[in-house]
Amino acid sequence: MNLRTADREAVPEMPNRLGIQGIEFIEYATNRPQALGQVLESMGFRPIARHRSREVTLYRQGGMNLVVNANPDDARVSATADGQAEISAVAFRVQDALKAHTRCIDLGAWSVASHAQAMELHIPAIHGPGGTRYYFVDRWQEFSIYDIDFKPIPTVDQHPMAVADMSYFGVVQYIGASRSEDWLAYYEHMFDFSVIPDEERFGILPKGKLMKSPCGQFLWQLIEPDPWMEVDDSPESLKRIGFGVKDVAQAVKTLKANGVEFVESKELHPEDRGALTRSALGSVSFELVHQST
Structure with a gap:
């Protein structure tokens, strides 16, 4: 056994039992989506798609996705005060969303009830701090969650540079x-x-x-x-x-x-x-x- 192999074996690999592979999207809740949109665009994000049935817009730059949720039926939106915007969810990329969700529930997390409508994806989630949510997404490579639930905005570049x-x-x-x-x-x-x-x-x-x-x-x-x-x-x-x-x-x-x-x-x-x-x-x-x- 050479020294390089010994060094490698001496450092245990970090466990990753949920198979987390980065952040798929971060969501803001607000009742002033246009105002928040202006802020995001100044930071380089571009609106590229809109949800098929809810007042939700997808912004993107480079490999980052931001979701602006202004759906009036969502309690997290109605809870925002004085037009403020709050981070309401983070979606983790995982190998298997259902397995990741099940494991978290087994560990004591509280599941978020699904409100997916007909022909919409159910994205499993658990409750986070202050009414936020943590989603688990396993469709983020060739096929993504946005292919089903969102309609691209015409003539807009779907992959703007960061x-x-x-x-x-x-x-x-x-x-x-x-x-x-x-x-x-x-x-x-x-x-x-x-x-x-x-x-x-x-x-x-x-x-x-x-x-x-x-x-x-x-x-x-x-x-x-x-x-x-x-x-x-x-x-x-x-x-x-x-x-x-x-x-x-x-x-x-x-x-x-x-x-x-x-x-x-x-x-x-x-x-x-x-x-x-x-x-x-x-x-x-x-x-x-x-x-x-």
Whole structure:
């Protein structure tokens, strides 16, 4: 046995019992879809398709899909206040959606009842924090979920290029005070996420705890309220999307030309490691994070 083989065997492979292979889509709920659409388009996303039976629009750039859910019959939409938009779901790509869903239910997750209508796909899901959902999608290669439920917008490029080669880097979740250990255990137990050491940091907002997906394609950040903050009874929530870029400065320059504003203060400003957009619609912001590969 040579040294290289020994080294390889000494590092156990991360378990990935759900067969997670990245993020298929992230969904926003809002009762102001046009306003949110303008924000997304300034970030480089383009509307490419509309749902056949609901007020839902699919946006895309590069390998990223964003769904804007403005269906008035959806409780998550009616719960949005003052025209704000909230991240309402994350869909994980998995090898087998039914098996992944069944395993999560066996581990104690709560299933989301299906509201699929005739000729629509049933996408299995479990409940997440603050009324959000985690979907499991196994149709994301040659045949996708959008082929059935969505109608392409005529004359629109179905595969627009990503601005500055942006890709999904991770999701930021706000949690309650002293709840980090509970959520770390949840993601490790339910999805086989693994904790990243505190000394390993990314971007310009190094707060909280970081976890890596078992496929290694995205991160999950858990942030408790600061000790000096007055903690209200607002529910825990998925707060922000992080986009990986190779050149933060160039990405900031390109997005500024699109009208995107960035937070610039003594404590927080765009730099080589990352940048944060100013909040739009009261709740929507994005983080750019330097990603070398």
